[in-house]
Structure formats: C-alpha cells, structure tokens
Amino acid sequence: MKKLTIRLTVNAESKEWSIAPGDLLLDVLRREGYFGVKRGCEKGECGACTVLVEGKPINSCLMFAAQADGREVLTIEGLAHGDTLDPLQEAFLDHGASQCGFCTPGMILAAKALLEKNPNPSEREVREAMTGNYCRCTGYVKPVEAVLAAAKACRRAR
C-alpha cells in the first residue's frame, strides 16, 4: 500500500511518521504509543479520543492522520511537566473526577482548551465545553467541579 510521510509536533516533540493515506489520527497516535487517546466509538460521538490540534479539541477518530501534517498536536501525555501535573490533572484527582478514567484524558483536554480561551468560565460554560465528552461513571458533577477549581487555581497562580 502507498505510504506517505507526515511531519508534525506531538506534545512539543517533532515527529516524522510513515502512514497510509486512510489512517486515522486516533489509530496512528495509539500505534505510536499515545495510549491516553482512547477508542470509544470511532464515530465522533463520545469524545474519548479527544486531542488538541493547534489548541482546538478534535475527535481524533474523525481526522485523518494526514490532516495533522505540519500541525501541533497535544495529547494527555503532554500535559504534565515531568512529575508536575497540570492544575486540571491535580483537580481531577482532588475532586474524585476520574472514576474508570477512560473518558478522563478527553475531558481534561477539552477543559484545557476552554481554560486557554476563557480563564474564568461559568459552570454553564464548562458544561458546554465538555458536552462532547461522554462519561458514564461520574454524572459530570465532580469533573465540572474539578475544572472550576483548576480555573481558580490557575487564576491565583497568575
């Protein structure tokens, strides 16, 4: 099968990958060991495979890897700096916002994109931003609390 090469930045590291034209970004990222990108529905309906492309949350199951050529991708693996977790990750732990944890990477990344744009979101805005990320465990109460707490912590740190 015809292969093509893409060059992209993943979690601030330059990558050069050989892919097939029809490969989905989800599959390529998982193949390359980014296991935080989860396969939940492959239809763009559940949000478990959310990554940030140029800072925007996208369902990586709906994007060809080829479309990521030349772009900047952030997965959950790129959020912490060494052992220092992102305030969102800390807040998810402190608030019990992860249960099974399968939807957590997508939720945190969706929230990350929100907080970059809007450091002081209302509860409504948090719910809107995370509504593409299905969670079957938490009822969303604690994830929403965690995002609001992380927003507060970030504002205080500034």
Added chain:
Amino acid sequence: MSTSVVGKNLRKVDGVKLVTGGAAFTDDIQLPGLLYGKILPSPHAHARIVRIDATRAKALAGVVAVLTYKDVPRVPHTTAGQAWPEPSPYDTYLLDSKVRFVGDRVAAVAAETRAIAEKALGLIEVEYDVLPAVLDMEQAMAAGAPVIHDEPDSTKIFDKRRNIAGYILREIGSVEEGFRECDLVIEREFRTGRQQHCAIEPHISIAWLDADARLVIRTSTQVPYHTRRQCAMILQIPVSRIRVVKPRIGGGFGGKQEMLLEDITGALALATRRPVKIEFTRAEEFYMSRTRHPQILRMKMGARRDGTIVASQMTVLATTGAYGSHATTVQGNTGSKVLPMYRAEHMRFECHVVYTNTPVAGAFRGYGCPQGFFAQESVVDELAHELKMDPVEFRRRNAIRLGDIDRLSAQLGEGREGLPRVVRSCGLYQCLDRGAAAIDWERKRTARPRPGHLKRGVGVSCTMQGSGIAGIDWASAFLKMNEDGSFYLQAGASDVGGGADTVLSQIAAETLGVTLDKIVITSGDTDITPFDVGAYASSTTIISGGAVRKAAEKVRQQVLQVAARMLDTAPENLTCGANAVSIVGDRRKSVTMTDIAMQAMYKDKLQIMDGASHYNTDSPPPFCATFAEVEVDTETGKVRVVHLVSAVDPGTAINPMQAEGQVEGAVAQGLGYTLTEELLLDELGRPRNASFLDYKIFAAKDMPKLTAILAETDEPLGPYGAKSISEVPINGPAPAIANAIYHAVGIRIRKLPIRPEDVLRELRAGGML
C-alpha cells in the same frame, strides 16, 4: 470510632496514571505479531446454518484463522459471570449451527489487520434456513411460538418448549386474604425498556500463549476468576493453563460480568498460536453485548384506611433475549429486593422469564431493581394520593426499619433458597428527612400551580439493594510487608472504575496503622491475587473489604509481635498508627514500621505476611430516598428534570468523595433509563439505534442540578461499618420522576423511557390539554 484513613476523601490510588494517560487499560499494550479478531454476526433473528464455508475467507492474504461451529468444542455454558454452579441456564455455545438473535455469533476470524479481518467476514459463505422469530415477549409462551432453544444438550432451562428460561413463585402469608382486609387496592401495569450499559470502553479481550504455552487473557472484565473457570470449561483446557488479567476497566456496570469475548479470543489464540485481540465496535457493543431486561410488571398493593400497607403482589413477565444469562437471578431480585421495602404482611411474587429472538439481557447495575421499584414506587404514590396522605409520610409509616427481618429474601436467594435478611443498620428515615429538606419538599408540594405551559412538580421514591449475595459471594486477600515498612496488598477484587482499589487500600492502611501511600495494591489477576467472585452485586466494599480487613488484622498481629520484642513488652500493650508501633499511653516508646520490617526480614528471618477469606451470611441493604423536581412542557410533552436529590445510606463511606461519585453516576444512568435510553429493534429484530447519535445518554449539559447526600450508618457486618453504594441510587430516578410528573400535571406514566409523545398522549387522554 476515630479513624485516620477510612472515611477520608483521599485521592484514588490509581488516579495519576488515569489523569496522565498511562498505559492502564486492556488495549494499552503492544504485542509483536498481534492478530485482529472479528466476529461474524448473524443477520437473522432466528436461523439454522445449513451450510458454512470459510474456504474463500481463509484464502484471503493475511487471514490466519477462521473458526465456525465445526472447529470448536460444543460445551453448553452460560456467559453469566456467577459463582459455580451458576444459576443461569447452560444454553450458550462458543459457536453453534443455530443463531438466535441478530448479532449472534456465526463465525470468527483472525487476520493480520483489522481491515483484512473485516473483509474476510464478507467472504465466509453462509446459507441460512431462516426460521420464524419471536420478538415480542408477550408472544413467547404462546402455543405455536417458535422454540428458540430446541437443542438437546442445553440444561437448567425451566421449560424449553414454551421458551421459558426461568420461573419464580414465592408467597409470604396470603395475598388473597390480605387484599380482602384492605380498604383500598390498586393494581397497575408497567413496562420498562431495553437499556444498554454504554461503558465508554467497549468489551475488549487480548489473548496469547506465554513462554510456557499457558493461555493469557488480558481482558476488560468484572469477573476474572469466573472467566478463567468458564474459559477452561469451554476451551477444554485445565484452569491451571489459563491466566486472566484484569487491567484498569473503562466502566462495567454489569455488562462486564459476562464472559463475552474471552472464550472466542482464547480459541483464536489457541488456533493461531499468536496473540489475538477482539474489541467490540460501539455498534456491536449495543446489540452484541448485553442490555437490561425489559419487563412487563403488574403491581397490586392494598392498604387500610389508616395508611397501613397490608398486601403487595408483583407479577412479572421479563425477557432475557436469546440466552438466559442472569435470567432468574435478575428477575428474582425484582421481587426480593423490592417488595420488602414495605412491611406488608402478605407478599407474593411471580415471574416468567422468557426467551425471545432479541439481544441478550444480562447483569446491569440495579440488577432487576430499577424495574421493580418503578412499578412499586409508582403504586405506593397512588395509594398515598388516594388515602390523602403525604407521599413521604406514607412511606415513612410503612417502610422497613431497624430490626426488621425480611422474610422474602429467605425464600428468594441467588437461584435457590436464600437466607433471612435482618436490618442491622437503617438510614432510610434520615435519607427521607435530609432529601426532603434538600428539595424543599413541604413548600414545593403545596406550591400553587404556575400559570402557562411549564408545570412543575416534585416526587419521591424509596429504594434499597443488597451488599453482596448472602452466603455465596466471597473474597480473599493477601498482605506482605516490605522492607520500607510498606505493605503489598494482593486482592482478588476487580476495580472496574468505582474506586475499589482505593477503598481496599484504605481499609488495609487503617487496620495496619499506616498512611495510604504505604499500601501497594495489585488486584484482579488470577496468577497473582487470591480468589474473589468479582465486582458485582454491590459486594466489593463489604465482602472484599472484609477479607482485606481480616488479612490486615492478622498481619497487624505479626507486626505487633516483632515490635513487642523490639520494645521489650507484650503485644497487647502496643498500638499501630502513623507508620509506627508505640506503647499504649507512651507514644515516645515506639518503633517505625520500617524498623520493624528490617528487624523481621534480616534479623528474625521472617516474612510478615498473611491472607484471609471472607463471606457474609446476610446482605445488608443500603437505602436510598430519591427526590425529583420536574418541569413538564404541556405543549411538547417534554419533561425536564430541574433538580434531583439522591440521599443514600451506604453504612460508613470509606471514601465519601468516591461514594458521592457513585451516587452521581448512578443517577445519571438512571436519568437516561427514565427519559432517553432505549435500544430499539425493527420488525426483523435488527437494531435501529446502535450508536450514540441515535441512542441518547446524558451529557454534561443535559444534567439537572444534582445533590448527593450520604446519610451514614454503622453496619455491624461491614468493614468499618460499610455496606454498599454503587447500585442503590440507580433505582430511584424513574419512579421519583414519574411521581413528580403526576404532581406537576396529574398524569401517570407507566412506561419507560418516558417519551414526550407518551406524555402528550396521556395529557390529552386525561383531558389536561
């Protein structure tokens, strides 16, 4: 009792790897030579395979194996992950020459890539003799209905010729007599829908042969030990040749208390001698895995004018779909966990569970109770209304209370006679008080109706559940001390996301007097951890936790003995705490756990270690009061839940933050069950909405205001007073919302899910429009 680890809102012990995307789940592994497996699903609801030819599929480059019923052992079994001997019928085969629902297994393929595997499915030539199908449970027992299980070798089916998988009849007192004594008798029919678990991680199994040619199955399961036993039987290899490993699980909710992929993935691994992975797609998850049992319930209750419930009777018709997984046990719960909620002198429960050519029903959080409570709590509400009593007051007057003995449970256990249930802790009345306050019950019940088309109302329901299966569920745990004063905990229990590893570690840490970071846990690996029935029946905290506490107490004694020698005193003068052992009343005389460990290991030549097994002969019920405030749009029929309060008595909450999370998650699932979720089939039994686009679960912005309240009690049978919490809150939303709708607009909706069109129709029929 003062505690330092139990009862605290501590972070999940497995939390960091979850929030950082660590390789935690079944699929987060790369195996050289991995093959992709796919199952060919039946396109017909009922058919015999007349001819099946895999020649063309096998000839496709990249296809390594194709299995049909001709290639595998024929062993009748159940997929239900239950303790042996399973009460579910043995009516299922690895592969069979007959298919019984759309989505039933026809064949399985293993290939170099997923694309090749998918292509190979289309090359398997199958000639079907399509048989008449029965999709409607009300037709299943009729004379002349097609017989779904006509095979000679299935066992434990109640009546094959009439498609009856299971039948239950139990009576306490005499309802006939009881109803004669009543001033008011109400009898109503209820229908419930086919809900799917929708774990965000679909079922997935990866199987391979290790260097010793043992079959390793890494799988998303709630029941590693049952799965190992079942796979050994089905694949006809010894239990000792199988290792089942449960990594982190992306949600189970009962759907993974089923051996769904492990057997076929294992068969492909044995056939190919290579690693094989099968993962359901989302669509397959909807119709090829399991659902909640749809039921038709007739609920009859009678009371005296003074407000005393005298008799209650529930008559149920349920369908288990094409296979009888959990058939009698789920439905048994519909009676045994629901009717005893009220102290009626006379109770009767009768149930037929029938086969239909529909997707298979199985275990699902609540396990038969959501259906039963929807019926019972709706009728209780009607009784209260007719008797002109406040629904909360009426419930308070009749509900089960401390010291009561539930006699129905004694008659109705896990597929056989059960054990009597004694209420040793009961926070129900506290739940009612605090829940009513949180929703502002008094004021909202008496508020004047609003003008316009948006009508508000409030409703209530009382529910209960169990904590493990009495006399059946059991667990074991093992602890050993490390050189740094930490402890390695090996628990057979299966954390499926609810936080069991954290709760079990908290129990161990509390008992040993160490901080939570001093417990390192491994759970759910049949090679490494001792036996546990698995994560179901709300058993883990009370049963597995009980085993951990026992094991930790034994290890604590060993620790104290070493410390006693070091401190030149007797063990009974010592106490554990803050990672050290000290003399009671003289904290200055102490030794650290690290010193004790080093002393034991390098001077005494002693590994401090021990294990314990645990079971209970009773299943203490957690209680729950659910309050709902709804807004009904009389122009569209749409019901919006404004506020939902779930007040739960879990005994002691080992980790209150996690316990609240269980309540909130159960309520969200219960809201879907009540309002939006139903897997629909067409007239040929094919799924019509097998995607998240067409099957609506609640998203973040769909949720109402949600208040979770923990009304803690101290349960004598539980570790540190704990009962359970994960299931009971899912039972409450449907009846509370239905009752709130009645309060808002005066109509009774008796069918789930409550769809706008049904509300509109009832409004019209009731002359409300």
